[in-house]
Amino acid sequence: EAGVTQFPSHSVIEKGQTVTLRCDPISGHDNLYWYRRVMGKEIKFLLHFVKESKQDESGMPNNRFLAERTGGTYSTLKVQPAELEDSGVYFCASSQEWSKEINTEAFFGQGTRLTVV
């Protein structure tokens, strides 16, 4: 079974340009999460989808970031326009169930390393 897949693995763009990151979760996983790690800092939560709906987007830095999950399958994270401080590794994760009683494992992708120059 395929794991969580992220595209591209690396992206270098100029300040002011637009970049779109993609995440394909494990098939059948309703929950999809985006995280970001800025160099030297901890991994931080950005947002959480349950199927196609945004459950929690409290970690999104600002309105230059737009996340979508069409049809509850893959997700995209667009940064427009990109700034220097957006550089970092963007991780996607998915999990099967979301229950008040069960805290199931989140499976992570390998991440997309974004460099804004």
Place this chain on the structure above:
Amino acid sequence: AQSVTQLGSHVSVSEGALVLLRCNYSSSVPPYLFWYVQYPNQGLQLLLKYTSAATLVKGINGFEAEFKKSETSFHLTKPSAHMSDAAEYFCAVSRSGQGGKLIFGQGTELSVKP
């Protein structure tokens, strides 16, 4: 609010020596605690998790961690380090009902010397 502190951004051990990676958490509610590992050029992989069952949790690759409520700690240990253990390790906390919304520590880079 919840938070996680990992003591030591870099830890170096000799092959065969004890591995001890420290993690302290802060949580106003009973926490769920996790250790993840990231090998070079790979994604995060779950090592083990504590979800209010046994306080001593065994994970993959010989790792284990003990939940100590009185010390608010969840340190990761392995009796004998192997070269293949070299990686970055992350401690994380979440709340029941928060699904996969994790709060991570800063990470600890483990080096293993021959």
